[in-house]
Amino acid sequence: MNIVENFDLFAPRLINKKELLSAGHRACQGCGEVLAVRLMCKALGENTVIASATGCMEIISSMYPTTAWEVPWIHVAFENAAAVASGVEAGLKALRRKGKIDDREIKVVGMAGDGGTMDIGLQALSGAMERGHNMLFVCFDNEAYMNTGIQRSSGTPMGASTTTAPAGKVSMGQKTWKKNVTEIMVAHNVPYVATACPSYPLDFINKVEKAKKVKGPAYIHCFSVCPTGWRSPSHLTIALGRLAVETGIFPLYEVENGKYKLSSEMPRKLKPITDYYKTQGRFRHLSEDEIKMIQSRVNKEHKKLLNKVDCLEAWD
Amino acid sequence: MNKVLMSGNNIIGEAAIRSGCRFYAGYPITPQNELTEYMAEHMREAPGGVFIQSESEIAAIHMIIGASATGARVMTSSSSPGISLKQEGISSMAACELPGVIVNIMRGGPGLGNIRPAQGDYFQATRGGGHGDYRTIVFGPATCQELADLTMSAYDLADKYRTPVMILADGMMGQMMEPVIFKKPKPRHYNENFILKGAGSGKSKFIRGLILDAIDMEEHNWKLERKYQVIKARETLHEEHRTEDAKLVIVAYGTAARIAKGAIKRLRDNGMQVGLFRPITLWPFPEAELRALSARVKKFLVFEMSTGQMLDDVRLALQGYADIEFHGRPGGVVPTPSELANVIARHYKETGK
Numbered sequence: 001m002n003i004v005e006n007f008d009l010f011a012p013r014l015i016n017k018k019e020l021l022s023a024g025h026r027a028c029q030g031c032g033e034v035l036a037v038r039l040m041c042k043a044l045g046e047n048t049v050i051a052s053a054t055g056c057m058e059i060i061s062s063m064y065p066t067t068a069w070e071v072p073w074i075h076v077a078f079e080n081a082a083a084v085a086s087g088v089e090a091g092l093k094a095l096r097r098k099g100k101i102d103d104r105e106i107k108v109v110g111m112a113g114d115g116g117t118m119d120i121g122l123q124a125l126s127g128a129m130e131r132g133h134n135m136l137f138v139c140f141d142n143e144a145y146m147n148t149g150i151q152r153s154s155g156t157p158m159g160a161s162t163t164t165a166p167a168g169k170v171s172m173g174q175k176t177w178k179k180n181v182t183e184i185m186v187a188h189n190v191p192y193v194a195t196a197c198p199s200y201p202l203d204f205i206n207k208v209e210k211a212k213k214v215k216g217p218a219y220i221h222c223f224s225v226c227p228t229g230w231r232s233p234s235h236l237t238i239a240l241g242r243l244a245v246e247t248g249i250f251p252l253y254e255v256e257n258g259k260y261k262l263s264s265e266m267p268r269k270l271k272p273i274t275d276y277y278k279t280q281g282r283f284r285h286l287s288e289d290e291i292k293m294i295q296s297r298v299n300k301e302h303k304k305l306l307n308k309v310d311c312l313e314a315w316d
Numbered sequence: 317m318n319k320v321l322m323s324g325n326n327i328i329g330e331a332a333i334r335s336g337c338r339f340y341a342g343y344p345i346t347p348q349n350e351l352t353e354y355m356a357e358h359m360r361e362a363p364g365g366v367f368i369q370s371e372s373e374i375a376a377i378h379m380i381i382g383a384s385a386t387g388a389r390v391m392t393s394s395s396s397p398g399i400s401l402k403q404e405g406i407s408s409m410a411a412c413e414l415p416g417v418i419v420n421i422m423r424g425g426p427g428l429g430n431i432r433p434a435q436g437d438y439f440q441a442t443r444g445g446g447h448g449d450y451r452t453i454v455f456g457p458a459t460c461q462e463l464a465d466l467t468m469s470a471y472d473l474a475d476k477y478r479t480p481v482m483i484l485a486d487g488m489m490g491q492m493m494e495p496v497i498f499k500k501p502k503p504r505h506y507n508e509n510f511i512l513k514g515a516g517s518g519k520s521k522f523i524r525g526l527i528l529d530a531i532d533m534e535e536h537n538w539k540l541e542r543k544y545q546v547i548k549a550r551e552t553l554h555e556e557h558r559t560e561d562a563k564l565v566i567v568a569y570g571t572a573a574r575i576a577k578g579a580i581k582r583l584r585d586n587g588m589q590v591g592l593f594r595p596i597t598l599w600p601f602p603e604a605e606l607r608a609l610s611a612r613v614k615k616f617l618v619f620e621m622s623t624g625q626m627l628d629d630v631r632l633a634l635q636g637y638a639d640i641e642f643h644g645r646p647g648g649v650v651p652t653p654s655e656l657a658n659v660i661a662r663h664y665k666e667t668g669k
Contacts, residue, residue, distance in 0.1 A: 054428060077397060077428060079372060115344070120372035148344035151352065152369055164344070164356040164369045171360075 015205060016042040018070075025068040026060040030234025032225035032241055033057060033140045036198040037111070040138060040222075043208035046071060049088050050109045053081035053116035056147045057140065079120040082128040082137055085110030089133045107136060107212050114141040114155030118179050129188040129217045136211045136218045139181065142226035150229045154179040157249070158294055160282040162229075167285040177297065185219040186255050189315075192218035194254035199225075199241025200265050207254060223250045231281020243276040248302040259314035260305070273298055319497050325350035325490045327460050328419055328483065331467035332391045333362045335501040337417070339383040339390045341368045341376040345398045346431040347487035348421035352393065373398040377405030377418070384414040385523050387511035389471055389504070393419035395487070396437050397428055399445070406480050407446030410540065411525030415474035415506075417467070418452075419483045421490040424648030432648025433487035433571055438625035441484045442599040449537050451544050453481040453551065454598040456569035460494035462596070468501050475506045477547055484598060486621065488571045488650060544600075553596035554605050558584070562591030564664050565609060567630050568619040569595050571650065576619055578653030579660055588664050598626070603633040610637040615667045617641045617660060621650065 020041035027034040037057055041048070049072045052058050058075045061068040076084045089108040095101045110128070112121050117139035125137060144162050145151040152165040156174045161167035165174045185193045192214045196204040204222070211218035225241050227234040244250040248270040252263035273295050277283040286294075322330065329351050332340070340359055342352035352369065359367035366383075370376040373394055380390040394402060399420045409416055422437045424430040441454045453473055455466040463485065470481040512521060527533040555573075558580060559565055568576040573594040583590045593609060593616075595602050610616075616638050618627045623646045630640060643659045645651045 075428075079401075118371075120343070122371075145344040148346050149349050149353070151344040151349065154371060163349070163353040164342075164367075166357055 012202060016045060018042070018046075020044070020046065020070040021061065022068045022070055024066075026063060027056070028228045028234070030225075030227040030237040031056075032198055032237045033113075033142055034060065035237075036140055036196075036204065036222045036224050037061075039198055039201055039204050040109075040111075040208050041071060043205040044071070044107055044109060044212060047104060048072070048107045048109055049092070050074070050111060051076060051081050051085040051088055053110075053112035053121060054078040054147070055113035055116055055140075056142075057111065057113070059147055078116055080124045081110040081112045081116060081121060083124040085135050085137065086128045086131065086133045089135050108134070110135060110137040112139060113145075113147070114139060114143060115145045115153040117141070118154045118181050122181070122184075126184075126188065129185060129190050129219065132190075132216050134216055136208075136214075136220065138208075138220045138222055140222050140224045142224045142229060143178070144226075144229050146226050146229040155181075158297070159286050159290055161285060162282070172286065172290055173282070182219070182221045185221075186258075188217075189258065190217045190219060191215070191257055192254070194219075195221045195223070195250065195252050197223040197241045197245055197250065197252065199238045199245070200252065200263075203252065203263055203265055210254075229282070231284075232279050236279055240276065240279065243271070247271045247273045247276045248298050249273060249276060251302060251305055253305065253309070257314045258312060260309040260312050262305075262309055270299075270302065319495045321493055321495050322460070323350060323491060323493045324460055324463050324485065325421065326354045327463045327496050328393070328467050329354035329358065331464040331498060332417065332471070333358060333365065334498055335389065335468045335471045336504055337389045337391045337471070338362060338364050339366050339368075339380065339388045341370050341379040341383075341390075341392050343370050343373050343376050343394065343398060345373075345395045347423060347433075347490050348393050348395045348419065350490065351419065351421070373401035374405065377402040380416050381405055381409055381412070381414055384409070384416045385412075385512045387506065387508075387513070389415075391417045391419065393421065395421050395423045395431075396425050399437065399440065403440075403446035406452060407444070407448050407450060408525050409480040410444070410446075410450035410452065411448065411536075412523050413478040413510075413540075414480070414523070415478050416480050417470045417474055417483065418480055420485070422484065422486040424646070430648045431487065433489070433621065433650055434646060434648050435486055435570060435572060435621040436625070436646060437484065438598065438620070438622060441482050442601070442629070450540060451547075451599055453477070453479060453547060453600075455481070455483050456596060456598045457483065457485055457489060458570050458573045458594065460489075460492065460496045463489065464496050464498055466596070468499065471504075472502055473547075473551060475504060477543055478510065479543070479547075484570070486571050548600040551597060552600045552602040552605070554602035555592075555594040555596060556609070557592040557594065559591035559593060559609060559613070561589050562613055563589045563667050564615045564617060564660065565591045565593050565613045566617050566619050566660065567593045567595075567606070567626070569598060569626065572619050572621050575651060575653050575656055579656040582653060582657040583660055583664070586661075588661065590660060590664065595626075601629045601633065603629075606630065606633040607635065607637065610634050613638060615639045615641070615663065617643060617663055619656060620644045622646045
């Protein structure tokens with residue numbers, strides 16, 4: 001019954017046909033991130049203002065004097081996409097109060113990569129979420145600073161080789177676990193938090209649309225495959241995104257008013273993580289023991305998540 | 317003394333490690349990434365070396381403050397927008413009198429600008445940059461050999477005067493490769509009393525930059541100022557190139573000085589007597605040396621990859637004793653020696669016979 005009820009919601013024919021991130025930008029072949037941004041723009045529609053932090057998406061989409069953006073867009077420094085988005089939202093509110101702009105819904109969106117969200121931008125993001133601005137923040141997580149040449153970030157997974165955490169005889173590459181920003185956002189008690197991946201476009205669009213309707217702050221953590229930085233074949237982008245979900249490395253779920261819900265795309269039984277690791281050059285050096293250690297952590301995290309899905313009630 | 321071919325960013329890293337730098341904190345920003353990456357790979361080979369990629373530029377500068385307080389030789393690096401973020405920390409280092417080396421591989425500005433070489437951070441570097449009455453020693457290297465040598469002397473000066481030292485190079489210096497010889501670094505002399513290492517059975521020490529009493533703060537300011545006067549008197553460096561018979565002298569530093577040398581070669585071939593005055597320390601600026609030159613040269617041309625920042629220092633140094641012209645290309649444009657030669661030739665004709 002549930003499926004029939006949601007049929008309209010999931011029908012691909014209802015997706016906005018208009019491209020708000022136009023073709024001709026300079027993203028790499030097989031970029032998962034730009035696909036995610038395109039889908040996000042489709043879901044958001046024209047009445048949107050986007051504040052973007054420095055990163056791949058800014059560089060590839062707005063090589064001066066050209067631009068791929070068909071929605072109002074402002075680029076700011078690295079650490080403050082959420083702060084600027086807060087300012088845009090407050091400014092629009094003020095103008096609306098004064099009657100200087102018509103009273104239509106304008107969604108303010110902040111977007112940044114994993115570095116701009118998890119590292120340098122976390123302070124601004126936390127502030128914006130705490131103040132409760134009516135905005136959406138989307139983190140496009142490709143698990144390293146790809147724009148500047150694959151430096152590690154706190155979103156880089158354990159064992160990945162990057163230029164500032166190189167793998168070799170002494171080191172296995174990244175030696176820390178990925179920071180779980182989704183849970184940090186849940187801890188801010190914001191009305192809507194979700195994880196998404198463009199390998200599941202309908203799920204992703206659906207989540208952005210949900211976040212758009214929320215009155216108050218919303219956060220979406222989007223897993224974006226980066227063939228350049230992950231040293232993976234560019235035709236495997238969609239497959240890798242799916243594998244990350246199917247192995248439980250990046251589970252898809254949403255937290256609406258404190259209530260956890262796994263997305264329907266999540267499989268009942270997880271695949272072993274070797275399926276996901278073997279196609280990526282950044283994990284090539286890992287030994288069996290190290291993969292085993294990572295596998296046990298993935299299992300533990302997944303169990304933790306399932307417990308939350310089972311136990312936590314919505315708080316409204 | 318082996319000659320090796322290395323890129324500018326890597327040379328800074330290698331020279332730092334050889335001079336005993338044991339803590340480096342950095343954050344990705346183009347065009348200085350190669351330095352961070354070099355440190356990530358090579359710091360572990362240095363005994364006791366620690367490399368940290370911080371979560372932001374602010375964290376990086378404050379990490380080196382912490383490490384410097386424990387007596388380590390430290391370095392952080394960034395490019396223009398990142399250096400703006402570090403300013404609070406640099407001001408703190410000056411106030412707390414903590415040594416450290418900060419590398420700025422300049423790029424086009426203002427704002428995020430672009431990632432091409434520019435010299436727009438001259439004011440920020442030489443005027444202190446952060447808040448309060450302070451100065452930082454600033455080196456403007458123009459060759460890869462100088463990058464190595466000045467990095468080593470930056471550590472010596474930082475320890476000697478207990479002050480932050482900045483190496484101000486641009487994207488071109490950072491990315492270009494040249495053969496370089498690493499000299500033997502001088503042994504380190506640093507007073508143990510300035511190191512925080514746990515009180516043990518002795519007295520506890522503290523480091524602070526907050527002095528609420530106005531008179532005490534004034535005294536602290538004058539103390540720093542006296543130190544800066546000593547630095548001014550002792551540590552200025554400059555290079556003069558073919559100024560013996562020059563009728564017009566170009567004043568330029570860093571990459572701009574390299575371009576100027578190319579232009580001078582062309583002009584000399586055409587019989588024009590042009591020379592170059594190149595400040596190597598941008599603060600303290602070699603004022604007296606430049607003024608001495610104005611006894612026999614009556615026309616100077618300041619050439620910068622900015623809209624004219626060192627121009628101010630040249631004006632202050634010359635005090636009206638000579639005519640000053642300016643040619644600048646800001647925003648990441650690297651002009652060719654022939655372009656500069658044309659500009660100079662035009663001004664040279666005006667100098668009279």
